[in-house]
Amino acid sequence: MKIILTNEVSGLGIAGDVVDVKDGYARNYLLPRGFAIRWTRGGEKDVEQIRRGRKIREIATIEQANSIKGQLEGTKVRLKVRAGDGGRLFGSVTPADIASAVKASGGPDLDKRRIELGSPIKSLGLHEVSVRLHSEVVAKVGIEVQPA
Structure with missing residues (x-):
């Protein structure tokens, strides 16, 4: 299943990354806890917004x-x-x-x-x-x- 991460997940990626994970991992862990959203063509617009928010919170150097x-x-x-x-x-x-x-x-x-x-x-x-x-x-x- 293709998902968009909304939070940083150790060993998987950071907010704004589009990753492929097993269906059960996404349905049972990532999606219910709000760590990710399902990838859709409309969701691609959300990726840029998530990345902008991450850059604001991130320690730059x-x-x-x-x-x-x-x-x-x-x-x-x-x-x-x-x-x-x-x-x-x-x-x-x-x-x-x-x-x-x-x-x-x-x-x-x-x-x-x-x-x-x-x-x-x-x-x-x-x-x-x-x-x-x-x-x-x-x-x-x-x-x-x-x-x-």
């Missing part, structure tokens, strides 16, 4: 991405969440929570879609997350999860 990386890695990020006995959280920490905690601690404004969690954060303590700033630049950010 590697130098700019490296400066943001330095700023991120020098920032101490603390996140207060509700936790039960033994340090287990009620729920988990989401990329949106992390983006708002980085902003609150004086860091740059991040797009939550660029934050990659290796595994869900469900306990108190120090955790490391990756922020993909550019195709070649990835920043590692230490998040200290504390009880509220």
Whole structure:
């Protein structure tokens, strides 16, 4: 099935790309989550609009991405969440929570879609997350999860 990506999907492409994927992958994962739309001749007009939107949000140069990386890695990020006995959280920490905690601690404004969690954060303590700033630049950010 031919689809147009509306968001960046790891291992598949970036927003505005037209890709061919298996029918089940498109119907069961990409389309319901809003990561893609079906390709049609009329949809080709949408591709240009998606690419323009991506260029606005995208970090333009590697130098700019490296400066943001330095700023991120020098920032101490603390996140207060509700936790039960033994340090287990009620729920988990989401990329949106992390983006708002980085902003609150004086860091740059991040797009939550660029934050990659290796595994869900469900306990108190120090955790490391990756922020993909550019195709070649990835920043590692230490998040200290504390009880509220």
